[in-house]
Amino acid sequence: MRKNAIVILGCVELMLNSVNLLLAAFSAYKGDGHGQLLVFFIMVVAAAEVAVGLAIIAMMYRNTRSVDVSIFNKLRG
Amino acid sequence: MDQILFFFVAFLAIASAVYFVFAKNPLYAILSLIVTMFSIAGMYILLNAQFLGIVQIIVYAGAIMVLFLYILMMLNLNKEDESKKASLPKFIGVFSASILFIGMLGAYKGLTGNTTVANNIDQSVGLTKNLGRLLFNEYVLPFELASVLILAGIVGAVLIGKKDL
Numbered sequence: 001m002r003k004n005a006i007v008i009l010g011c012v013e014l015m016l017n018s019v020n021l022l023l024a025a026f027s028a029y030k031g032d033g034h035g036q037l038l039v040f041f042i043m044v045v046a047a048a049e050v051a052v053g054l055a056i057i058a059m060m061y062r063n064t065r066s067v068d069v070s071i072f073n074k075l076r077g
Numbered sequence: 078m079d080q081i082l083f084f085f086v087a088f089l090a091i092a093s094a095v096y097f098v099f100a101k102n103p104l105y106a107i108l109s110l111i112v113t114m115f116s117i118a119g120m121y122i123l124l125n126a127q128f129l130g131i132v133q134i135i136v137y138a139g140a141i142m143v144l145f146l147y148i149l150m151m152l153n154l155n156k157e158d159e160s161k162k163a164s165l166p167k168f169i170g171v172f173s174a175s176i177l178f179i180g181m182l183g184a185y186k187g188l189t190g191n192t193t194v195a196n197n198i199d200q201s202v203g204l205t206k207n208l209g210r211l212l213f214n215e216y217v218l219p220f221e222l223a224s225v226l227i228l229a230g231i232v233g234a235v236l237i238g239k240k241d242l
Contacts, residue, residue: 002098004154006103006107006145006148006149006152007097007103007106007107009145010097010106010107011097011098014098014110014113017114017117017137020117020129020133021117021120021121024124027126027202027203028124028198028203029198030198031198031199031202033203033207033208034211036126036128036129036202036208037208037216039129040128040129041219041223043132043133043136043137044223044226044227045226047140047141047230048227048229050145051230051233052230052234055233055234055235056237057148058148058151058237058238059238061151062240067154
């Protein structure tokens with residue numbers, strides 16, 4: 001269980017890449033171009049999400065000098 | 078020759094991804110994630126998805142990973158110490174992942190033997206010209222909306238990252 005917020009965001013990117021690879025492989029198997037276009041749009045969304053996510057992490061660090069996710073539990077009941 | 082190349086790229090992708098998940102030093106983890114991105118781009122090239130391979134290198138390995146490294150270098154991180162979490166979530170995670178793995182193994186063994194490689198598949202699907210033709214004829218609305226999304230992402234990231242609002 002990773003505690004570093006940056007590595008957790010990198011794990012999300014890894015999962016998105018796995019979906020991309022699957023879509024591209026099936027699109028090449030079927031000879032259809034729509035799967036690869038969906039991969040392109042997924043990459044666009046992933047890029048925007050990483051930008052905003054890293055800005056949030058930078059704000060986290062600026063306020064608490066740490067990126068440990070286990071200390072950000074104020075919303076937990 | 079094709080098979081040797083595929084196995085080399087696939088092994089490199091899996092090994093670097095596993096090292097990324099288990100590395101203690103976050104800098105080594107991000108560097109191995111860069112190797113993973115490059116090897117996935119190699120797999121796209123092997124599938125003759127040339128546009129996707131180049132976009133993967135430019136966007137993922139060239140922009141997103143560099144952004145990760147910027148933020149990582151800005152923070153003054155030491156090595157991660159041992160996680161003190163309870164072992165019950167870890168055990169549940171391992172159990173559910175092994176069930177998923179067994180399910181995928183069962184699905185793979187259930188494939189019948191007469192799935193031949195498709196003969197008359199159009200191999201020029203991944204070329205930039207054909208993908209561009211599809212993108213600008215059928216998907217022109219998602220394309221424009223993606224540009225609006227990127228604009229929103231830029232504005233949001235700058236607004237969140239400002240020191241004084």
